[in-house]
Amino acid sequence: MIKTPPYLEPGDTIGIVCPAGYMAYERVAECIRVLTEEWGYKVKTGKTLGGDSDNYFSGTDNERRDDLQSMLDDPEVKAVLFGRGGYGMGRIIDDLDFKRFRKNPKWLIGYSDITVLHTHLYSRYYISSMHAPMAGAFNDAGYINRFVQSLKSAMAGDFACYECEPHEFNRTGEGVGELIGGNLALLANVIGTKSDFKTRGRILFIEDIGEYIYNADRMFSQLKRAGKLKRLAGLVIGGFTDMKDTTRPFGQTIYEAIRDHVKEYDYPVCYGFPVSHTDENYALKIGVGYKLDVRNNTVILEE
Numbered sequence: 001m002i003k004t005p006p007y008l009e010p011g012d013t014i015g016i017v018c019p020a021g022y023m024a025y026e027r028v029a030e031c032i033r034v035l036t037e038e039w040g041y042k043v044k045t046g047k048t049l050g051g052d053s054d055n056y057f058s059g060t061d062n063e064r065r066d067d068l069q070s071m072l073d074d075p076e077v078k079a080v081l082f083g084r085g086g087y088g089m090g091r092i093i094d095d096l097d098f099k100r101f102r103k104n105p106k107w108l109i110g111y112s113d114i115t116v117l118h119t120h121l122y123s124r125y126y127i128s129s130m131h132a133p134m135a136g137a138f139n140d141a142g143y144i145n146r147f148v149q150s151l152k153s154a155m156a157g158d159f160a161c162y163e164c165e166p167h168e169f170n171r172t173g174e175g176v177g178e179l180i181g182g183n184l185a186l187l188a189n190v191i192g193t194k195s196d197f198k199t200r201g202r203i204l205f206i207e208d209i210g211e212y213i214y215n216a217d218r219m220f221s222q223l224k225r226a227g228k229l230k231r232l233a234g235l236v237i238g239g240f241t242d243m244k245d246t247t248r249p250f251g252q253t254i255y256e257a258i259r260d261h262v263k264e265y266d267y268p269v270c271y272g273f274p275v276s277h278t279d280e281n282y283a284l285k286i287g288v289g290y291k292l293d294v295r296n297n298t299v300i301l302e303e
Contacts, residue, residue, distance in 0.1 A: 002288065003127045005105040005107045007155065008041065011041070012079070013042040013043065014043055014078065016032070017049060019058070019064050019092065019117075020085055020089050021086025022053050022057060022086075023136070025050030028135040044077055047063065049083055056086070056087070061092055069097060078106050081134065082135070083134060088113060090116050090186075098125060107128075109129070109155075110131075110132070111132065111182060113183070115187060118182055119180070119195045123195060124195070131283070131285075131286055132281070145279060147281050150283040159302070160284075161300065161301075161302040162302065164270070166298060167271035167272045169255055171268055171269040174292065175291070176292075177203045177234065178201075178289055180203070180204055182205070182286075184206050184207065184211075184223075185208055187228075191222065191223075201231065201232075203234040203292050205284065207275050209239075209240070209242055209276075211243060212243075213254050213257065216254050217254070217257045234268045234270075236301065237258055239272070239280065270294045273299065285303070
């Protein structure tokens with residue numbers, strides 16, 4: 001049975017770190033203000049937030065590992081909200097020590113490159129985490145939208161019930177299972193590693209950004225060959241943002257390519273669900289049981 005971290009209460013402390021790409025401190029100022037002044041939490045920031053870095057990363061591998069390790073072990077910190085993703089979690093994941101964390105788990109919240117951490121926690125320790133908007137999403141009044149508000153509700157322990165518009169490629173039906181997934185590139189990247197994941201009987205969700213269509217198609221082929229698409233309870237296809245094509249066109253949209261990869265299966269599939277690298281990014285709890293109900297006129301994903 002999945003181990004779910006305690007939900008947050010007013011006055012609890014949320015840690016903010018950047019375990020991958022660099023993020024200037026001023027980019028997280030609004031998030032800190034909202035968390036403390038409007039949502040009623042305390043905030044503790046790590047050294048990697050606005051740290052001393054002159055390259056892509058928020059610090060060296062050791063600095064980023066140690067900063068995250070400190071938040072994992074700190075008994076005062078009840079959840080960790082990542083500043084941003086980017087790239088870098090895969091370079092430190094095997095050096096993190098989860099001994100204390102396993103005894104006293106806390107919500108780890110983020111998406112994109114954080115997918116590696118989500119699959120690692122779920123597969124190795126069977127601990128739930130949260131695929132959700134990160135600190136940057138609070139800027140430009142973003143904290144007002146329903147997607148960042150879904151993070152607020154999820155942290156408080158509210159049950160989720162999300163609905164989205166139907167898509168012409170949807171396959172109707174109903175499926176129930178634990179939710180697993182995240183960024184396509186990272187899901188493909190962890191296959192065969194210590195962070196590999198099982199999908200049988202689960203609802204899988206997938207999104208991505210900035211890929212060539214042929215490369216996304218190749219990664220779906222990898223998932224299929226690895227058996228990740230075979231015995232799902234359901235499949236949720238989120239946003240594929242800023243997709244690129246080659247000079248000689250691939251010949252299909254990414255949704256058309258995905259449709260062909262899964263046409264032999266009979267589980268429900270929905271396309272265009274609001275989980276993505278855009279503002280439309282609902283908070284989803286990895287490892288928690290959900291029901292996917294794909295109808296002709298709507299799609300409902302609920303705990």
